[in-house]
Amino acid sequence: MPRLSALDMPDVPKAQLPPHLEQQRTRVSCKSDAPLHTEGIQYSGAYASMGVDNSLRLDSFSKNFRVEVVRLTEDEIEFDMIGIDASLANAFRRILIAELPTMAIEKVLIANNTSVVQDEVLAQRLGLIPIEADPRLFEYVSENDTAHEKNTIVFKLDVRCKKDDGRIKAKSSELKWLPGGSELQMASTNSNPSTNPNAKPKTYTSFNCRQDSLPEFSHKPLRPKYGDITIAVLGAGQAIDLEVHAVKGVGRTHAKWSPVATAWYRMLPEVVLTQEVEDGKAEELVSKCPVNVFDIEDIGEGRKKAVVARPRACTLCRECIREKHWEECVDLRRVRDHFIFTIESTGALPPEVLFTEAVKILEQKCERIIAELS
Amino acid sequence: MAVPDEDDTSKRIPSPVSMKSLAAPVKSAVDKYQLLPEFLKVRGLVKQHLDSFNYFINCEIKKIIHAKDNERIVSDINPKIYLKFLDIYVESPSVEEDHIREPLIPQRCRLSDTTYAAPVKVDIEYTRGNPIQTEIKKGHVIANMPIMLRSRRCVLYGMDDDELARLGECPLDPGGYFIVKGTEKVLMIQEQLSKNRIIIDTDKKGRVSASVTSSTHERKSKTVIVMEKERIYLQLNQFTKLIPIMVIMKAMGMESDQEVVQMVGRDPRYSGLLLPSIQECASERIYTQYQALEFLEKKVVKSRFTNQKVHQGDFYPKCIYVGVMLRRMLEAILNADTIDDKDYVGNKRLELSGQLISLLFEDLFKTMSSAAKKSIDEALTKASRSSSMDISLHLKKDWITHGLERAISTGNWDVKRFKMNRKGMTQVVSRLSFIAALGHMTRIQPQFEKSRKVSGPRALQPSQWGMLCPCDTPEGEACGLVKNLALMTHVTTDEEESPLITLCYSLGVEDMSLLSAEELHSVNSYLVMFNGLILGKHRLPQRFANGMRKLRRAGKIGEFVSVFVNEKQRCVYLASDGGRVCRPLVIADKGVSRIKEHHMKELRDGARVFDDFLREGLIEYLDVNEENNALIALYEGEADSKTTHIEIEPFTILGVCAGLIPYPHHNQSPRNTYQLCRMDTLLYLLVYPQRPLLTTKSIELVGYDKLGAGQNATVAVMSYSGYDIEDAIVMNKSSLDRGFGRCIVMKKVSAVKQAYDRIIMPKMSSGKGGLDSHMQILDTDGIASPGEIVRPLDILINKQSATVSRDQLISHKVLPDSAYKFTPVKHKGTEGETTVVDRVALFTDKDQNMVIKFMIRHTRRPEVGDKFSSRHGQKGVCGTIVQQEDFPFSERGICPDLIMNPHGFPSRMTIGKMIELLGGKAGVSCGRFHYGSAFGEPSGHADRVEVIRYHRVSSPSVYIHGTYLLPKAKTYGLRLGEMERDCLIAYGASMLIFERLMISSDPFKAQVCRKCGLLGYYHHSLKTGFCSMCKSGENVSTMKLPYACKLLFQELQAMNIVPRLQLTEH
Known part of the structure; x- marks a missing residue:
C-alpha cells in the first residue's frame, strides 16, 4: 500500500474551498433567529491546508475592486463598492460623518430679537442651516485668529413683522451674505475715539478685501443651501436683527458641520431558494415579503413557481423565514465584500465629491502613519 | 379521507379571522366614544371643584347667613338694637386702590403677589340713631373672598380662547384653584367617612x-x-x-x-x-x-x-333610629359578614373646595358677628355718645378676609367649634408640566395619617372601579391612600331634601311616626332611608325604587339622586347629599343599549349635546351604592338580558394621568403607577416639544397633544458599550447637537426696593474706560435688561441703601451720595452655565414698595447623568454620550437617538412599551398618529388583578421565615432590603448587618461537616453533631447562621445544587 499524505487527497480539488466553506468565507447567512458567520476570516493561512491562500494582495484587490454608481442625484448617491473589506467601507462612512469639513454658522451676534424664540435656541437653529459654500476654499479658524475673508462667511438676518401682518415666517432665504464682512460695530471702540476719526469703525471681522471680489466667489454668491427652512415665526410687531458668522469645522465637534445627513452602507443581500417553491406556497412566499423580493413565474401546465426577482430590495427583515420550515426553502445571505453605500449630502458639496474627499482624507491618514512609521 | 379534508377546511377558514376578531372584544355596535369629549366639554376636567365652589357662592353662602344663629346680631345691652342680614352675594374679583374699585385679572395677581379675591356684599337691616329707627343698607362689603379661577364669579368664566390669551391666561388651563398672595393654591379633595350614616365596625x-x-x-x-x-x-x-x-x-x-x-x-x-x-x-x-x-x-x-330631627320633644323617631342601629349591630355580632367595610367607596364622601371653604366661612362669619356684637356692646356702654351709632360700621371685613387668606395659603383649617384642626389642606399647584397640574386637581387626600402602616385602606377596592383611578397613586408611605379621580367621575353637591322627602311619601312610603315598633321590621316591607334619615317603610321596595329612578331619568328629580335597594339590610337607601362619587353610564333595557346609532350621529352633527342624553334618559349617573343594583356590561356585545347598564368607554376607569400611558393594560401595573410619579424630570420647558406619535384618546381629551411635554426618540433596544448598565441610556451626540432633549430651566429672582433704597445708573469707572466687569448687563435704569447673558456674581440691580436713620430720610429731601451704601442684588449661579435674563417685571407690592422680579433662563442640553423617562415608568440616566459615527445604524441607514438596554424589559414587564415602540415606528412609517388607548385592543392575560394586588402589598411582608424583618414588630416590620444592606456595607457597619440579619433575626445552630461541607444534624443519642453524608460525627462543627440561610442551602440541595461550606478557625 502506498503511503499517502493525509493532505494529499486526490478527490479534494486543489486551490478551491468546498462550497460550504466558500459560502462561509464570502457570505453572512441570516437565519430566523440570528445571523451566522458574521465575522470575516482575516488570517491569511486559514485555509492553507486546502491549498487556498486567504491573504489579501494588492494586485488581486486592484483587479477585483469595483465601484458601480447606481443612483446619483443632486444630494444623494448610491453606489456599490465591491471587493473591499468592511473595515475600509466603515472607515469611509466614519470620515464622511465626522471628519469631512464644511462651513456652518458658529457665531450669532444678536442685535435685536423680540420673537418668542429664545436667543440661544435661535442660535442653535441657525447653526444647523446648511450653507452652500465649498469648504475647500476656506481655512480653519485657529484660536487666536481674527476673522478674515479666508475663514469666515458673514450673513445678516433682518426680519420684521409689521403690526398688521399677522404672522410671518423668517426663512433661511432671508439670510443675506455680507461679502464685506461684519457690519456691526464693536461697542468698546470709544476707548480712544480721538486718535483717528476717519478710520473705519472696528467691526467683528477684519476682512482685507471683499469676498465677492475673490474669483472663486464672484460668480456664485454664498447662500444657505435651502431657502425654505423656517428659522422662527414672528408675530405682529416682532423683529429679529442679527448677524451670523460661519466658519469651517468638522462633524466630530458638532453635528452641524457634518456634510452628510447620514452616510451608510449595507451588504448586498442574496436570496436563494434552496428548494423549488411552487403554487400555493409560492403565492404565500410572495405575499410574505413586504418589499416584493419574490415574483411568480409560470412553468407551464398551470403551475407556478416563485423566483427571486429583486434580491437587492431585501431588507433582511426575515419575515419570509419566520414561520416554521420556511428556512429550509429560503436562504438569506449577504455578500461579505459587496457594499451598497449611500451618501445623503446636506448640500455643501455634491455627494460624489464628498466621497472622493473622504478617500483623500483616508489617504492623508495613511500617509501620516507611513511617515510616522518610517 | 374525507374526514381530515373537512377538518382541514374548517381549520383554515377561521384562521385569518380568529386572530383578531375572536379574541377582540366584540366592538360595540354603536361607537360611544364621541360621548366622552362631549361629556368633558360640559364638565371640564376640574368640574368637581368648580361645581362645588359655585354651589357655595350661589346657595351655601346664603344658607349660612339665613341660618337661625347667624341671621341677627342683637345687642345684649339694648335688645332693640340689632342688625339683620337680608341677603349676601359675591361679586366678581376686584381690587380697591385709593378707594376706587377696579376689576382684577388673575395674571396680575400672580405677578404682583396679591390675592385673587372678590368682595362679598351683604344687604342689612339695622337700627341706628336715637331714637332708634331701622334702616336698610345695601351692598355693604363684609369680606374679600378668594375666588376660584374659572368659577362662575371669575372674570375668566365663559371666555373664549382669544379673550383668555389677551388676559395672559393659557386657554388650556383648567382653573379650579385659587391665587393667594401670588401663589396658586389648590384645595385638595378630602376623603372622609360618610356623615349621617350608620357604620358598623369593630374597634x-x-x-x-x-x-x-x-x-x-x-x-x-x-x-x-x-x-x-x-x-x-x-x-x-x-x-x-x-x-x-x-x-x-x-x-x-x-x-x-x-x-x-x-x-x-x-x-x-x-x-x-x-x-x-x-x-x-x-x-x-x-x-x-x-x-x-x-x-x-x-x-x-x-x-x-x-341626626333624626326632634319635633316638639317627640323622641320617637330617635328611638326608632337607635333601634335600627341596635338591630344592625346585633346582626353584625351574629354574622360578621354584615360589618361595614370602611374602605368601601360607597361609605366615603369627598369634601371639595366649596364645602371646605363654606365650613371656614361660616366659622369666620360667626367670629365676625360676635366681634361686632362685642364692639356694639362696648360702644353702648360708653356713656358719652356724641354721634349716633352706626352698627354697620362694626362689621369688620378683615376677619373673614384674613381668615380665608391665611387658611388657603397655609393649608391649616382650624374650626374651633367642631374641634377641627386639619393641616395640609392646600397645596401649591405643581406647574412642572401641564399634566402634573391637572393631576393635582383630581388628587384625593385621605383623612388618615399617612404614616399608619395599615394595608386595608391602601388596597385597591373593587368599588373604586370607574370612580377612582386604579393606577394613579404615589409610591411610599402615601401609597394607596392618596388617590385620583377617574376620567368621568362626578362628585355630587348637596341637593334640596324636602321636595324629595315629600315625593317619597307620595310614592307610598309609610311615615315612621305612624308605625308601631312591631311594624317597623315586619317581614314584607323595607325601611326607607333618606340621607341617613329614616323616613318610614315601604311594602314594595323594588317598585318604589323603580318609580324613583323613572322620575330621575325623566328629569323630575336631580340626576345625582341615588336609589339603592339593599336586600341584605332590607332597606331602600336614597341619597342626595354632596360628596358622593358617581359616573355616567348608558342605560340598557334587557341588555339593549338605549343609545342607538342615530343618537350618535346627531351628536356628531352637533344636533345633540351630552345633557340631551341625560335628559332623554339614555344615560344616567350612578353612584357607588346604586351600582350594586346594576349589572353593567363592559361592551355592548357582552350585554345579556339581565344587563341594566353599559359602560361608555372602558378606559375611563383610568384617571387623567394614567390615560397618558399608551397600552397600560400591557404593563405590569406598578410600572404604570411609577410613571405617574415620574412627571418630575428636569424638563421645565422643552425647546422642541413634540406630540407623541402614539397618542391615547385621553391625551386628546385632556389637550395634552397641544402642550407637548416630551419628544419622540428613535430608540434602539440593544446593549452597547457597557455604559448602559442599570437602566442607563446611551445617547447620540449628534442628536443632542441637533436639539434633542434640550430644555430651558427658569429661575425666579425677586427683590424689593424699600423706601430708603435707590437704584442708580451704573457708573463709568474712570480707570480703564469701561464698566465694572460685573455691571455690564445693567441698563441705564440700573436694572439688568432682558436678553443679557448673566454670569455668576453679575449685578442684577444696582441698588443702594441709605445708611441714615428714618428721620433724616424724611427731613432731607435729597441725601448726599455718602449716605448710601452699595447693596446690589447679585446673580447666584454656578460657573459654566450660560444663563440669560429672560424677563424683568416691575410692580408695587401691598406696602407700595417697588418689587423687581427677574426670570433667569438657562438652556441646557442633556449631559451625562441627566434622567430620562419613557411613558412606562422606565427611567434611566444618561450613561454616556457617543458620537454618531460610533453609533449603530440600521439597514435603512437610521441612526438612533438613544440606546436603551434590553435588560430593562424582562423584570419590568412593560410590554406596553414594546408595543409603543412598534406603534410609534408604524406611525412614523405611514405618517399618522396611532392610538394606544387602554383596552383599545385585545390583551393577552387575565392575571392583571393579581399583579395589582402585588403592588399594594401590605407592608408586613412576612416571608416563610421572617428573616428580613426588623425585630420591633413582626407584623409591621420593615424589610432591611438589598439597598439598605448596600448602604450599611458601604458605611462599614458590617456588625450592624450581622446583628440585623442574624442575631436579632433568626439565629440557628447548624451542624456543618468540615469534610464534605454539608449540613448535618445533632445526633441526640451520640450527643454530637452527625454528618449523614460521611456517616460520621468526627468532623462536624457547630456554627451559627441565619435560619433562612440554612433553608436556602437545603432548598438548593433539593434542586440538585450542592452548596458546600468551607470552615476555617477564626
Whole structure:
C-alpha cells in the first residue's frame, strides 16, 4: 500500500474551498433567529491546508475592486463598492460623518430679537442651516485668529413683522451674505475715539478685501443651501436683527458641520431558494415579503413557481423565514465584500465629491502613519 | 379521507379571522366614544371643584347667613338694637386702590403677589340713631373672598380662547384653584367617612360598634353604640361615661322593654343579646323616663344624638333610629359578614373646595358677628355718645378676609367649634408640566395619617372601579391612600331634601311616626332611608325604587339622586347629599343599549349635546351604592338580558394621568403607577416639544397633544458599550447637537426696593474706560435688561441703601451720595452655565414698595447623568454620550437617538412599551398618529388583578421565615432590603448587618461537616453533631447562621445544587 499524505487527497480539488466553506468565507447567512458567520476570516493561512491562500494582495484587490454608481442625484448617491473589506467601507462612512469639513454658522451676534424664540435656541437653529459654500476654499479658524475673508462667511438676518401682518415666517432665504464682512460695530471702540476719526469703525471681522471680489466667489454668491427652512415665526410687531458668522469645522465637534445627513452602507443581500417553491406556497412566499423580493413565474401546465426577482430590495427583515420550515426553502445571505453605500449630502458639496474627499482624507491618514512609521 | 379534508377546511377558514376578531372584544355596535369629549366639554376636567365652589357662592353662602344663629346680631345691652342680614352675594374679583374699585385679572395677581379675591356684599337691616329707627343698607362689603379661577364669579368664566390669551391666561388651563398672595393654591379633595350614616365596625379591642357621625349646620357629634361584656352601651361626647342603652331608651320615653325588643326585631337571637342590657338597667332600678333622666343628669349634659330631627320633644323617631342601629349591630355580632367595610367607596364622601371653604366661612362669619356684637356692646356702654351709632360700621371685613387668606395659603383649617384642626389642606399647584397640574386637581387626600402602616385602606377596592383611578397613586408611605379621580367621575353637591322627602311619601312610603315598633321590621316591607334619615317603610321596595329612578331619568328629580335597594339590610337607601362619587353610564333595557346609532350621529352633527342624553334618559349617573343594583356590561356585545347598564368607554376607569400611558393594560401595573410619579424630570420647558406619535384618546381629551411635554426618540433596544448598565441610556451626540432633549430651566429672582433704597445708573469707572466687569448687563435704569447673558456674581440691580436713620430720610429731601451704601442684588449661579435674563417685571407690592422680579433662563442640553423617562415608568440616566459615527445604524441607514438596554424589559414587564415602540415606528412609517388607548385592543392575560394586588402589598411582608424583618414588630416590620444592606456595607457597619440579619433575626445552630461541607444534624443519642453524608460525627462543627440561610442551602440541595461550606478557625 502506498503511503499517502493525509493532505494529499486526490478527490479534494486543489486551490478551491468546498462550497460550504466558500459560502462561509464570502457570505453572512441570516437565519430566523440570528445571523451566522458574521465575522470575516482575516488570517491569511486559514485555509492553507486546502491549498487556498486567504491573504489579501494588492494586485488581486486592484483587479477585483469595483465601484458601480447606481443612483446619483443632486444630494444623494448610491453606489456599490465591491471587493473591499468592511473595515475600509466603515472607515469611509466614519470620515464622511465626522471628519469631512464644511462651513456652518458658529457665531450669532444678536442685535435685536423680540420673537418668542429664545436667543440661544435661535442660535442653535441657525447653526444647523446648511450653507452652500465649498469648504475647500476656506481655512480653519485657529484660536487666536481674527476673522478674515479666508475663514469666515458673514450673513445678516433682518426680519420684521409689521403690526398688521399677522404672522410671518423668517426663512433661511432671508439670510443675506455680507461679502464685506461684519457690519456691526464693536461697542468698546470709544476707548480712544480721538486718535483717528476717519478710520473705519472696528467691526467683528477684519476682512482685507471683499469676498465677492475673490474669483472663486464672484460668480456664485454664498447662500444657505435651502431657502425654505423656517428659522422662527414672528408675530405682529416682532423683529429679529442679527448677524451670523460661519466658519469651517468638522462633524466630530458638532453635528452641524457634518456634510452628510447620514452616510451608510449595507451588504448586498442574496436570496436563494434552496428548494423549488411552487403554487400555493409560492403565492404565500410572495405575499410574505413586504418589499416584493419574490415574483411568480409560470412553468407551464398551470403551475407556478416563485423566483427571486429583486434580491437587492431585501431588507433582511426575515419575515419570509419566520414561520416554521420556511428556512429550509429560503436562504438569506449577504455578500461579505459587496457594499451598497449611500451618501445623503446636506448640500455643501455634491455627494460624489464628498466621497472622493473622504478617500483623500483616508489617504492623508495613511500617509501620516507611513511617515510616522518610517 | 374525507374526514381530515373537512377538518382541514374548517381549520383554515377561521384562521385569518380568529386572530383578531375572536379574541377582540366584540366592538360595540354603536361607537360611544364621541360621548366622552362631549361629556368633558360640559364638565371640564376640574368640574368637581368648580361645581362645588359655585354651589357655595350661589346657595351655601346664603344658607349660612339665613341660618337661625347667624341671621341677627342683637345687642345684649339694648335688645332693640340689632342688625339683620337680608341677603349676601359675591361679586366678581376686584381690587380697591385709593378707594376706587377696579376689576382684577388673575395674571396680575400672580405677578404682583396679591390675592385673587372678590368682595362679598351683604344687604342689612339695622337700627341706628336715637331714637332708634331701622334702616336698610345695601351692598355693604363684609369680606374679600378668594375666588376660584374659572368659577362662575371669575372674570375668566365663559371666555373664549382669544379673550383668555389677551388676559395672559393659557386657554388650556383648567382653573379650579385659587391665587393667594401670588401663589396658586389648590384645595385638595378630602376623603372622609360618610356623615349621617350608620357604620358598623369593630374597634381596636375587637368590639362590634355602630357609629353615626351627625353633621348639620349647627352641630357635629358622633354617637357610638358599643357592646362591652355582653352589655350594650352608648357613647357620646356629652357623657363622661358609657351609658347603658336601655337607660337611653327609657329616657327617650320608651319605658316598656317589650317595645325596645320589638323595635330591634323579634328574632329570639336579638332579644337574647339584648337581655343582659335589660337586666343591667333593671338592676339600676330605672323603670321610668324620669328615673332615667335623673340617672343621665349625673353623667352630665343633655342627650341629643343622631341626626333624626326632634319635633316638639317627640323622641320617637330617635328611638326608632337607635333601634335600627341596635338591630344592625346585633346582626353584625351574629354574622360578621354584615360589618361595614370602611374602605368601601360607597361609605366615603369627598369634601371639595366649596364645602371646605363654606365650613371656614361660616366659622369666620360667626367670629365676625360676635366681634361686632362685642364692639356694639362696648360702644353702648360708653356713656358719652356724641354721634349716633352706626352698627354697620362694626362689621369688620378683615376677619373673614384674613381668615380665608391665611387658611388657603397655609393649608391649616382650624374650626374651633367642631374641634377641627386639619393641616395640609392646600397645596401649591405643581406647574412642572401641564399634566402634573391637572393631576393635582383630581388628587384625593385621605383623612388618615399617612404614616399608619395599615394595608386595608391602601388596597385597591373593587368599588373604586370607574370612580377612582386604579393606577394613579404615589409610591411610599402615601401609597394607596392618596388617590385620583377617574376620567368621568362626578362628585355630587348637596341637593334640596324636602321636595324629595315629600315625593317619597307620595310614592307610598309609610311615615315612621305612624308605625308601631312591631311594624317597623315586619317581614314584607323595607325601611326607607333618606340621607341617613329614616323616613318610614315601604311594602314594595323594588317598585318604589323603580318609580324613583323613572322620575330621575325623566328629569323630575336631580340626576345625582341615588336609589339603592339593599336586600341584605332590607332597606331602600336614597341619597342626595354632596360628596358622593358617581359616573355616567348608558342605560340598557334587557341588555339593549338605549343609545342607538342615530343618537350618535346627531351628536356628531352637533344636533345633540351630552345633557340631551341625560335628559332623554339614555344615560344616567350612578353612584357607588346604586351600582350594586346594576349589572353593567363592559361592551355592548357582552350585554345579556339581565344587563341594566353599559359602560361608555372602558378606559375611563383610568384617571387623567394614567390615560397618558399608551397600552397600560400591557404593563405590569406598578410600572404604570411609577410613571405617574415620574412627571418630575428636569424638563421645565422643552425647546422642541413634540406630540407623541402614539397618542391615547385621553391625551386628546385632556389637550395634552397641544402642550407637548416630551419628544419622540428613535430608540434602539440593544446593549452597547457597557455604559448602559442599570437602566442607563446611551445617547447620540449628534442628536443632542441637533436639539434633542434640550430644555430651558427658569429661575425666579425677586427683590424689593424699600423706601430708603435707590437704584442708580451704573457708573463709568474712570480707570480703564469701561464698566465694572460685573455691571455690564445693567441698563441705564440700573436694572439688568432682558436678553443679557448673566454670569455668576453679575449685578442684577444696582441698588443702594441709605445708611441714615428714618428721620433724616424724611427731613432731607435729597441725601448726599455718602449716605448710601452699595447693596446690589447679585446673580447666584454656578460657573459654566450660560444663563440669560429672560424677563424683568416691575410692580408695587401691598406696602407700595417697588418689587423687581427677574426670570433667569438657562438652556441646557442633556449631559451625562441627566434622567430620562419613557411613558412606562422606565427611567434611566444618561450613561454616556457617543458620537454618531460610533453609533449603530440600521439597514435603512437610521441612526438612533438613544440606546436603551434590553435588560430593562424582562423584570419590568412593560410590554406596553414594546408595543409603543412598534406603534410609534408604524406611525412614523405611514405618517399618522396611532392610538394606544387602554383596552383599545385585545390583551393577552387575565392575571392583571393579581399583579395589582402585588403592588399594594401590605407592608408586613412576612416571608416563610421572617428573616428580613426588623425585630420591633413582626407584623409591621420593615424589610432591611438589598439597598439598605448596600448602604450599611458601604458605611462599614458590617456588625450592624450581622446583628440585623442574624442575631436579632433568626439565629440557628447548624451542624456543618468540615469534610464534605454539608449540613448535618445533632445526633441526640451520640450527643454530637452527625454528618449523614460521611456517616460520621468526627468532623462536624457547630456554627451559627441565619435560619433562612440554612433553608436556602437545603432548598438548593433539593434542586440538585450542592452548596458546600468551607470552615476555617477564626
